[in-house]
Amino acid sequence: MALFEEEPRKKKLVHEIGQDLSALSVGELEERIDLLRGEILRLEAEKAAKGATRNAADALFRR
Incomplete structure (x- = not known):
């Protein structure tokens, strides 16, 4: 029996x-x-984050 199992x-x-x-x-x-449900939520969150970044960039360059 090992001391630290x-x-x-x-x-x-x-x-x-x-x-x-x-x-x-x-x-x-x-x-x-x-x-898989957890992974879907993670993917959707990443998609939303990338969409928000894209929208911010589009808004900046439309001026």
Whole structure:
């Protein structure tokens, strides 16, 4: 028994578009859905930020 045992690391959840889902449990599918929803929110936020930057640049150069 080691003096300092490392806690088991949780495997990072990765989803590949188009992968076979038949081996996943309902819980694992829910985790994937949550992961993808979070990623969609992140992408939409980045899109909005870039849109705001573009709008500011357009407004500046229209003067």
